[in-house]
Amino acid sequence: MNIIILGGFLGSGKTSVLLQLAGHLIGNQPSNTTRVVILENEIGEVSVDDSLLKKNGYQVTNLFSGCVCCTMSGELILNLHRIRTDFNPELIIMETTGVAFPDNIRQTINQSLPELTVQVTCITDAKRWLRLLQPMEMLLEGQLEAADVILINKIDLVDDQTLSEVETSIRSFNDHAKCFRISAAQPIDPVIWGTILNTEQEAPINE
Amino acid sequence: MNSQQPHHRHDENCGCHGDHHHAAPAHQPERHQHNPQAITVKTHDASLVGSYRLTIELSFEEAVTTLDAALKKIAAQITERGGIIGHIKANLTAEGQSCMISLTEEKPDWHYNDSRRCQVEGVAIVFGILPEQLTAILNTVLGPYRLA
Numbered sequence: 001m002n003i004i005i006l007g008g009f010l011g012s013g014k015t016s017v018l019l020q021l022a023g024h025l026i027g028n029q030p031s032n033t034t035r036v037v038i039l040e041n042e043i044g045e046v047s048v049d050d051s052l053l054k055k056n057g058y059q060v061t062n063l064f065s066g067c068v069c070c071t072m073s074g075e076l077i078l079n080l081h082r083i084r085t086d087f088n089p090e091l092i093i094m095e096t097t098g099v100a101f102p103d104n105i106r107q108t109i110n111q112s113l114p115e116l117t118v119q120v121t122c123i124t125d126a127k128r129w130l131r132l133l134q135p136m137e138m139l140l141e142g143q144l145e146a147a148d149v150i151l152i153n154k155i156d157l158v159d160d161q162t163l164s165e166v167e168t169s170i171r172s173f174n175d176h177a178k179c180f181r182i183s184a185a186q187p188i189d190p191v192i193w194g195t196i197l198n199t200e201q202e203a204p205i206n207e
Numbered sequence: 208m209n210s211q212q213p214h215h216r217h218d219e220n221c222g223c224h225g226d227h228h229h230a231a232p233a234h235q236p237e238r239h240q241h242n243p244q245a246i247t248v249k250t251h252d253a254s255l256v257g258s259y260r261l262t263i264e265l266s267f268e269e270a271v272t273t274l275d276a277a278l279k280k281i282a283a284q285i286t287e288r289g290g291i292i293g294h295i296k297a298n299l300t301a302e303g304q305s306c307m308i309s310l311t312e313e314k315p316d317w318h319y320n321d322s323r324r325c326q327v328e329g330v331a332i333v334f335g336i337l338p339e340q341l342t343a344i345l346n347t348v349l350g351p352y353r354l355a
Contacts, residue, residue: 010293099293135334
């Protein structure tokens, strides 16, 4: 069982990426939800993303009203055990809260479930990056520094020069991750999914 | 029950027991709110997390427009106070149309109902303002639709 953690700041486009990734994984068989489990973590006392995903036909486990990178880490491990017992999926895609540090979550999982492979993909918002950088620098850096893959999202909303500045800034926090420019409002290149899934295959995994 | 119907008369069938206290000793009508937690604000590290549940008694299309305007107003007021918007989002669900078909021995009766009630659940995650300020903003903007 592998885990992909989708991290990134509030409003960066994690849910949009997740919807596309889920669609890529299950191909044209939305009724087949047994091999991939989506684990949502929302910080509010109501769940918003969870509702959107369920309306798209996915079975979702939700941990809300707290953040699994800190206050709810125990519940995360309990839920991972339960998911493995109930569904035994090949893959869990976990969407973090927008204030989570994904690497903290990876460390928590590695300590309790060292047999699992955990990969961190971090989504950033090209449109707001430069505006948020100063007031949110510690959080943004903490989210990015240990990412394996970085998706610079919303590139359709900025000009080339701004995009270049954004990428340079992002690279100053993490120069080892594989970095891609995307617009989650458009179909994402299957090659990027291959990188995130750490596989060269481009076809849905259940085919 | 929503803000358009904030008060009711209690009786033996009142379903709100356990949610609040009734005035003693007589079980008499009283003015109170039924879901005081419809809007909550809590802190998480440097962020403020406002959560809200409300009802908008409009058609789906009208409610979407109304909610969109309300969220923009919340965003503007946060920015005016020097705050930083993390994410403001809400999910709106319409109860939609229904039809009850009633049949005895003759032709069935069809009873249509085109609901004008939409449920909203949402969050406002922000930085740089005080919890009291976010609470006041949410109450001011969402108050007219608030579950009471």
